[in-house]
Amino acid sequence: MLQLLTPSGDVLGEPPLSVDLTRRLYRAMVYVRTFDRKCAALQKQGRLATYAPFEGQEAAQVGSAAPLDPEDWMVASYRDAAAMWMQGYPWELLIAWRTGDERGGRPPEHVSVLPPSITVGGHMLHAVGLAWSARHFGEERIAITYFGDGATSEGDFHEAMNLAAVYGLGVVFFCQNNQYAISMPRTAQTRSETIAEKAIAYGMPGVQVDGNDLFAVFTATAEAIDRARAGDGPTLIEAVTYRLGPHTTSDDPSRYREESEVEQWRRRDPLERVRIFLSERDAWTPEWQERLETEASTEIERAVELAEGMDGLGPARIFEAMFDELPPHLVDQRAEALRSVGQ
Amino acid sequence: MLQLLTPSGDVLGEPPLSVDLTRRLYRAMVYVRTFDRKCAALQKQGRLATYAPFEGQEAAQVGSAAPLDPEDWMVASYRDAAAMWMQGYPWELLIAWRTGDERGGRPPEHVSVLPPSITVGGHMLHAVGLAWSARHFGEERIAITYFGDGATSEGDFHEAMNLAAVYGLGVVFFCQNNQYAISMPRTAQTRSETIAEKAIAYGMPGVQVDGNDLFAVFTATAEAIDRARAGDGPTLIEAVTYRLGPHTTSDDPSRYREESEVEQWRRRDPLERVRIFLSERDAWTPEWQERLETEASTEIERAVELAEGMDGLGPARIFEAMFDELPPHLVDQRAEALRSVGQ
């Protein structure tokens, strides 16, 4: 397992990132953690329809998204708001989607991120096709896809990995092994020792990294991205991490895991070791931290306001994105729907 | 790749099978080859609906089925008539199914072989569940499933392998890598070097054997069966072999492979090396061969007659195995069907 920055903040070898870049990514991690906690709180108040917190996985998501080019494709899941934001998906849309407003699924034109996938497994194939389209059009883009340890049991994981390898496509398969698929522990999900070694079955490189280690995640993903961009095909990365919170806000993790296990992982907090690293280089101060947190809060509060200001599709617009042009039966049904609400 | 009997009939190490058993399995190979050629001929005459010949794969099928206990479960595909016959499926039913008579799908009560699977991939899971049922009821039975190189690309292959390993079930996954999935060569099907190594992804033993070597196939399968029966879980076996004929009788293999390649594999004929082995031990004579062929022909001719004597389900019985009891709408439809043919 690749580790470059230990939980106590020691760098093994040369730091792969400049202090400056490390500061920027630390800042990003503070922002996404603020977002995550805010969303979990909003859900408890009934202001979000559902929420899948990613606390503990910040380094995995921020560190893997950081080396992407802005036009690279990203196909991620419900738990990957941090990665999606890194790739340009605005806070307010990430939130709007979670309030139950379809418009949250539409990123701005310049953002090449698909709406988050709720179904487990199927979306990996989309990254394979997107990488193909990039190659078809002679673009330099690659595609990255995010999924969990549980998703590796789905047939579509297998088909996506195999097809990407068969056609030598520029895909990075980024697995956040957060030890659980809802209540199912990773060890019961599959009997392979690591998820990374599943790559062998496809003749693809596979690498396991400490997913709570920003440096290791960044380094391994940057290499995979380079390989993909150079036309040398796909890579599977297993980022070993931990979901500190519940699966979603309606899950009760005490049913399937011990608090002591959670405690152990808290001690491997992905932000803390970067903080120590920066602090030891005089690049972190409590004041800066405070400023970051305040800025993040303000930014996210504003996003919440924007998202909550969106009023949903309403009775007419639920029909209007089924097809490019509304076919006659939907014209009729829309009229019926409007009549039924007195419009 | 495990090889124990070379194409020129040399045994590497001690022969794993007695001469007597070898003679019996040689006889079986002659029988199934006779069956295969007869069916291919019948299809050309329009007497079978479709036929997928297995010539070249006789050692793989006979050698792997031979070590089974009679009550072991078998779940095989359209190309595995030889293995199914070895496990007790009568010739006439194997033929009847191919004439387009559903009753070919119903083996006698004591035969634990499912009707052959036409869909590629899905049936492997059934073996997993059958192995589970055996364990549930405390039976000593294991389950073997046959599939091709192409089938390994289906998601269900992945799910079956993973589930069998996760639950430690007594399943033998027997892959006949006959180099092609219709026109798709094995090398384009997947980028792993071997199919056997895909087992690593599931923490399962995987072994590659010379599929045209009766001794190697028998030995590897017997070991896997023992492991399964002992409760030590599943095994993947890749039998490297070759389909000498077309995919089915409507396929034209000249579109995708060279005659020279076929010639090479003809020189690795699975029967010939056993013949040499037996002959060198004075256990084969041309007269015996002739007698075997005559007996086989007679037996199979008789089966063809039986199968062709079966007259199909007819208008009433097409309704009668949808459910245990005919529900009212099928009672009505059956009446309608009978009326429409004047009954």
Next chain:
Amino acid sequence: MAVLTLAQALNQGLEQALAEHPEVVILGEDVGRTGGVFRITDGLQRRFGPERVVDTPVAESGIVGMAFGMAVGGMRPVVEIQFMGFSYPAFDQIVNHVARIRNRSRHRFTAPMVIRMPYGGGIGAAEHHSESTETIYVHTPGLKVVVPSRPADAKGLLASAVEDPDPVIFLEPIRLYRAVRETVPEDPHTVPIGEASIEREGTDVTLVSYGAMMKETRQAAEVLAERGVSAEVVDLRTLVPLDTDRLLASVEKTGRVVVVHEAPRTLGFGAEVAALVAERALYSLQAPPKRVTGWDTVVPLKKSEQYYLPSVGRIVAAAEETLTA
């Protein structure tokens, strides 16, 4: 006899099935340790152990295909698919294998198994969590399809499904899991598959529905009653085999029919009901049959879901239209 929710009735039914039938096992994602995302299997793994109540990897095709093998081998698996929208990866196994093995083997092998799926909207869930695609199973020969709307029926139909010699798709209305309560017989009991229930007798119009939409349908009948319209309410309970006799008898009596479901309209179950009525009761009809259904769209997310699901108002309006037609 205790007063139970639909969720509790199902839990009790599953517990009794496990206790009575050693060949029954429950399989699904998170059904064991957590008792399922809706807690329908709560406590069962504790009581019966992890060999009878089995947590599975995330692999729907695998779960169903493996359960199929178990059923062929003589067991009675009861599979839970976490949400109906996640049954699609298992569609091939269900259509090509589960529904067909009896026919493929001429009764030699059978797949007596139950596939339970929470279905339907109304709880503001995420994408793919509000599906009501019973059509795809109803249209598949070889499957029975059951959709209870009441706790006692749920328990009784579940027992019948478990004992049925053929595969049963068992659809559980998510939004009624905890929204309806009634007294449910403590002892194991069965409700026969294939019988509709005339919930309320009436003379002017027949309201036909099943599962989750029974709630709005019943309410609509109340509203109509207040307005002097006597509605007969039919809870189909089983979509395959359909109780065509009771359905047609009711329509023949009232001369008017409104069928209600939340599935999309085109080829939703209402199409079959309307077709049957037109074919077999045309001359009794005093007005065109009406379909009050979900639209031919994706089920909207929380903020707009209300515009999708049939409302009491829509049902009442449709019934009134049949009376003025």
Next chain:
Amino acid sequence: MAVLTLAQALNQGLEQALAEHPEVVILGEDVGRTGGVFRITDGLQRRFGPERVVDTPVAESGIVGMAFGMAVGGMRPVVEIQFMGFSYPAFDQIVNHVARIRNRSRHRFTAPMVIRMPYGGGIGAAEHHSESTETIYVHTPGLKVVVPSRPADAKGLLASAVEDPDPVIFLEPIRLYRAVRETVPEDPHTVPIGEASIEREGTDVTLVSYGAMMKETRQAAEVLAERGVSAEVVDLRTLVPLDTDRLLASVEKTGRVVVVHEAPRTLGFGAEVAALVAERALYSLQAPPKRVTGWDTVVPLKKSEQYYLPSVGRIVAAAEETLTA
């Protein structure tokens, strides 16, 4: 203008699509080297190379899911599923992704792709090779479903499907591939999706069908004509969006309708036709609508398939029943 079979017309249509649209690629099992099991893509890989006509591993979900990504990325994939019965492993990709991405992303991402599937029986094929399960796609919001019955329509509808901004399920009647010939315009042309064709005008009864069953339906009209019955023949050509106007206008004119398909009856497309007619043309009906369909069974194998597929005789008898009703 050459006289072409349906197979040749499709081959020409695909060739022209590849030539005209650099973003079109064809993907599927055996579509390249062998030109597909039905040879519909014959010669195309030779002409356009293995990057445009792509042989794939045996992985239907993978093919469709990957093609979906290609379409979102701006390409126009045309996928061949070897037989309709092998589309089920891809069902999740089709329903949960292909059909929904436009709605999920509010028009930002789209999946303009064509999924071609040979469908239907009548050639004595093996199990799973004779499926006609258009219902499952018709019922899925977000898909268009096209089923040509004639060579010229096949070519023109294929061109429309390739150019359509939304995903199209394109069903090709296996037993008509080489059984019908007609002159087909050499140049690329489109036939609009969503328009039925009144193939034959008549006054006594409307016969509605599509795809493979058009052959028997046409023959039935001939037989009826000989018996003095004037049948109007409607080839729907597109099931979604349905040309409801032409359909209803015909039924309003004749007052009688027989709908013909080989899919199982329950919730087969005939249910939707009968329901629409009952809802919107009830007062024109002079007899109950009739469904002449496959049964609610698995399609039998070769020796008994004839008892499953609707025959000319069954269609004629149904039409005559509407006249004596």
